[in-house]
Amino acid sequence: MAFAITQTCCNDASCVSVCPVNCIHPAPGEPDFGTTEMLYIDPRTCIDCGACADACPVDAIFPADALTGALEAYSEINAAHYADSGLPTAVSPNFHAWGPPSFSRILPSDFAPLDVAVVGTGPAAMYAVEDLLLHTSSRVTLIDRLPVAGGLVRFGVAPDHPSTKKIGEVFARFHRHPRLRLKLGVEVGRDVTVEELAARHDAVIYAVGASSARKLGIPGEDLPGSVAATTLVAWYNGHPDVPPDAIDLSAERVVVVGNGNVALDVARILTADPAGLRGTSIAPEALARLESSKVREVVVLGRRGQEHAACTQPELLALTRRPDADLLVDPPFDWSAPPAEGRRIVLRFHSTPVEILGDNQVRGVRLADGVEIAAGQVVRAIGYRGTPLPGLPFDETTGTIPHTGGRVRPGTYVTGWIKRGPSGGIGANRTCARETVSGLLDDAIAGRLTRRPR
Numbered sequence: 001m002a003f004a005i006t007q008t009c010c011n012d013a014s015c016v017s018v019c020p021v022n023c024i025h026p027a028p029g030e031p032d033f034g035t036t037e038m039l040y041i042d043p044r045t046c047i048d049c050g051a052c053a054d055a056c057p058v059d060a061i062f063p064a065d066a067l068t069g070a071l072e073a074y075s076e077i078n079a080a081h082y083a084d085s086g087l088p089t090a091v092s093p094n095f096h097a098w099g100p101p102s103f104s105r106i107l108p109s110d111f112a113p114l115d116v117a118v119v120g121t122g123p124a125a126m127y128a129v130e131d132l133l134l135h136t137s138s139r140v141t142l143i144d145r146l147p148v149a150g151g152l153v154r155f156g157v158a159p160d161h162p163s164t165k166k167i168g169e170v171f172a173r174f175h176r177h178p179r180l181r182l183k184l185g186v187e188v189g190r191d192v193t194v195e196e197l198a199a200r201h202d203a204v205i206y207a208v209g210a211s212s213a214r215k216l217g218i219p220g221e222d223l224p225g226s227v228a229a230t231t232l233v234a235w236y237n238g239h240p241d242v243p244p245d246a247i248d249l250s251a252e253r254v255v256v257v258g259n260g261n262v263a264l265d266v267a268r269i270l271t272a273d274p275a276g277l278r279g280t281s282i283a284p285e286a287l288a289r290l291e292s293s294k295v296r297e298v299v300v301l302g303r304r305g306q307e308h309a310a311c312t313q314p315e316l317l318a319l320t321r322r323p324d325a326d327l328l329v330d331p332p333f334d335w336s337a338p339p340a341e342g343r344r345i346v347l348r349f350h351s352t353p354v355e356i357l358g359d360n361q362v363r364g365v366r367l368a369d370g371v372e373i374a375a376g377q378v379v380r381a382i383g384y385r386g387t388p389l390p391g392l393p394f395d396e397t398t399g400t401i402p403h404t405g406g407r408v409r410p411g412t413y414v415t416g417w418i419k420r421g422p423s424g425g426i427g428a429n430r431t432c433a434r435e436t437v438s439g440l441l442d443d444a445i446a447g448r449l450t451r452r453p454r
Contacts, residue, residue, distance in 0.1 A: 002043035003052060004064040006074040007314040008163040009038035011427030012127075015052035015061060021045055021093035024052060025081075034428050037312040040081035045093055057170045058426075059163040070321035077313070107136055107441065113179075114138040114444055115452060117201040119188055122151020123426045124416025125207035126171035127433035133177050136441065140180045141201065145187035146240060149175065152209060153426070155237045158265040159282035160272065167426060194391030194412075202449050203411050203440050206392070207433075210384040210399060210417040216257065220356030221380070225251075229262050229381035236269055236290075238283030247286075249293035251376020253339050255365050257353055258381035259302035260310035264319060266379050267298040271343040273324040297339035299373060301351040301365075309349075319345060335373040384422035406436030410448040413440055 005015075005024075011034070016027045023045035026032035041052070043064065053061040064075040116132055118125050121144040132138045148154060153168040175182050186192060188208075197204045213228030215221065225248065234242040254270055256263045269277075274291045302309055306329070309316070319327050325343040333346070352368040356378050364374045385399035392412070393402050400421055401414045408414055415436040416429050424432075443449050 001048055001063055001065045002046035002078075003041050003048065003050065003061050004043075004067060004074045004078040005039050005041055005052075006060050006062060006067070006071045007038075007318055008058045008060040008161060009314070009427075010058045010060070010164065010167055011036075011039060011425050012057065012167075012430045013039065013427060014055045014057055015039065018051040018055045020049060020051065021047050021095055023047075023094065028431060034424060034431060038314060040078045042082045043075075043079050044082065047093055057167040059166060070318055073317060074314075107445065111444070112451070114202045114440075114449075115141070115200075116440070117141045117143060117197050117204045118207060119143045119197075119204065120151055120207035120209060120416070121146075121149035121171075121182075122156075122207065122209055122416065123153060123167070123171070124209065124419075124429040124433060125151065125205070126174060127430045128205050128207060128415050128437055129174050129180065130171075131433055131437040133174060133179060135437075138179065140177075141183060142175070142180055143183045143186050143188070143192075143197075145185070145190075147185045148240070149182065149184060151207075155234055155239045157237075158233075158269060159236060159277060159280040160268065162280060164426070165281060189390045194389065198411060200452065202444070202451055203413065205413045205415055205436060205440070206389065206401065206408075206418060207414070207416045208386070208389065208418050210386040210422040212385045212387050212399075213380060214383040214385050216353065216356075216380055216382065218353060218355055220358060220362070223356055223358045223362050224360065225358065225362030225376060226356050226378045226380065229256070229258070229266055229379050230384065232266055232379055233262065236282055236286040238281075238286070244283070244285030244289070247289065248377060249289055249295050252294055253297045253299065253373075253375045254295055254377045254379060255353075255373055255375040256298055256300045256379045256381050257365075258310065258383070259300050259347065259349075260381065260383070261312055261315045263300055263379075263381035264311050264315050266381060267300050267345045268319065268322070268325075270295050270298050271325040271345055273343075276324060296342065297344050297346060299346045299348055299375070301353060301367075302347070302349045303352045305349050306347075309347075335371060337374070384417065386418045386421075405439050406432075407439045407443070410443045411450060 013028050016024045023042040024039055067075055116138050118129055129140055132140055150168050157164045213230045235247050256266055277287055327345050329347045353365045354368050355366040357364040362378050364372050366372050388394040395402050398421055401418055403414050406413050406415055413436050415433045
């Protein structure tokens with residue numbers, strides 16, 4: 001029986017490299033790699049060896065005949081990817097083709113080890129660190145402004161997705177590597193400048209992510225009770241920048257603007273049975289507040305139709321299998337009335353907010369079609385945005401640091417969301433980091449780096 005990839009797929013392609021029959025796609029180098037929501041196993045070719053399941057860093061791969069409950073549909077989802085591809089039915093395993101050996105990432109034997117600083121400890125940073133430590137003799141100084149490492153995995157993944165968070169354990173093993181020094185609680189621009197980092201290292205890679213929230217640009221956006229999803233996500237994950245009382249859960253109805261995966265995370269956590277969150281990584285203070293929460297309904301607004309929903313199929317599918325809350329799509333409610341009994345998530349499409357209503361506190365949202373939705377809180381989940389770092393160029397339009405293939409200038413590099421914008425999941429950072437590290441090594445070999453005294 002074939003294996004199948006399920007909801008928590010991180011797209012980092014660790015499974016592809018160990019598959020002996022080349023049955024996992026899209027693979028690195030293929031046109032669709034990095035653009036599909038997840039990877040898929042071809043059941044016609046899979047030989048049931050289980051190598052992919054052993055290699056998966058987020059426990060997303062299981063025998064297809066063992067899938068039950070919310071994961072049961074993924075057997076068909078994997079098979080459907082190949083049924084719709086137009087590929088001929090496989091009659092024998094499609095083994096990896098032999099190719100010429102490549103040593104392009106190996107520095108000359110007489111090349112002195114590089115001293116590289118990596119700013120950030122999230123997935124983008126750690127894929128760069130992995131590349132440097134495993135494929136070069138570089139010494140790495142890993143820097144984070146927070147007292148805890150982990151970045152987006154620690155503070156951005158919902159606590160009810162423990163399998164996704166497990167990739168943090170894979171990254172954490174590099175913290176103990178003999179050629180790595182971990183410096184926590186060090187903020188660039190406060191404790192050390194860009195110029196000082198450059199003076200102390202042969203190269204610096206900035207993997208600082210996109211930590212601020214995009215603005216709606218409508219009246220009432222700054223009213224009390226209107227919060228960014230970045231704040232709410234940080235709150236339930238125990239981020240040290242967000243106090244335990246930052247989120248008010250006294251309203252029965254909450255409106256979430258945006259319908260991407262973060263919006264669904266917010267809706268799911270706010271309507272979850274708190275008992276189901278005990279034992280997860282949720283912040284204890286957030287769990288205590290959820291236990292006394294009055295929220296019964298979360299309305300998720302999308303500007304366009306269902307076919308343009310920004311969330312991924314796996315995250316939406318998970319909502320349909322929840323035992324603790326109902327899911328409704330475009331129901332004909334009286335939005336001025338309080339929610340009905342029980343917990344529920346309502347997906348409302350073709351709904352563009354034009355004003356957040358209220359005087360001293362949010363009391364609702366007015367949509368472009370004139371409908372007013374009574375609500376005591378609005379969560380803005382329309383995307384993340386990078387912030388400037390003193391001493392580095394910044395593109396205000398894209399919210400990124402300008403670069404060419406990750407190279408800002410010789411000796412200064414970027415990777416992750418601060419490089420490409422807030423797009424792609426955890427695994428997309430592996431390819432992104434590889435490009436950046438390749439540019440760094442090219443500069444080193446070509447003599448474009450200013451080598452620092454040891």
